[in-house]
Amino acid sequence: MPQRTHVQYAVPRRGIPAPASFRRWVDRARQGATGSVVIRVVDEAESAALNGAYRGRAYPTNVLSFPFEGPEGIPVDHLGDLVICAPVVAREAREADRPLQGRWAHMVLHGMLHLRGFDHQNETEAQAMEALETALMAELGYEDPYTIPQP
Template sequence: MSTVDLELQIADDAADNLPEEKQFLAWAQVAVSKVLQSTKPASLTIRIVSRDESQELNHQYRGKARPTNVLSFPFELPQGLPQDLLPEERILGDLAVCAEVVAAEAQQQDKLLHDHWAHMVVHGCLHLLGYDHIKDEEAEIMEALEAEILAGLGISNPYIIE
């Protein structure tokens, strides 16, 4: 089981009802361990951002002029890095999560806020690990894995609308 080193950054002073850092770590740990069958430690940063920062990042990196729930920025090692300079831990990258959007979505979708936060962290971690949902077949694989991970946490499948 891969251990996860998490850096949690709260960049939105107005964010409230946030999960505790240990909860973010637990969600990331479960998602990363499910995919990485390695004992090598992994690290990531989760940054809780404001609506404005989310919109700015979403526009800059995805060309969409609106805030979004979670953005993932996978880490890429520089080309040609000598083996002796490789980090001992696997650096996964960064997640930018907009607390305001997550809270609004949870309310709109009639989901528990805790469960929706868990989904956003798991979803973002899977993106950092190379999963995507642009093509239908990729989406099916990613969504099934998310549902499996969340079920292990006692959380209902977020893609089933009741």
């Protein structure tokens, strides 16, 4: 069965990657994980509302991951949803002096790893997750997202 990635744009698409880019990044991060993925690109208000409702933090964030858990005994081929805040991603790319496309790729990879069960609640988990993100970014031709750019 093909693995589908659905992209929803809740903001104007200017400066935001096309669905083909999102699909490529999702597919790179799957590494055997199956199921469809929905990516919703949102503004700061929607991101803040979701971050507040699900994480108790009343501010917009770059990416939120919602792993799917279907009802017991009912097979559903859905891995989960990612909600990515376009203004936050753009601001973070600018502030870090990084290419915007690479920042988008990183947020998709990061979110996908959460859908696959990775986390960064402690130093050991964070190191493992960051190492995998860095390797995936390199496979896609992007620089290490955790190094500081050199002038």
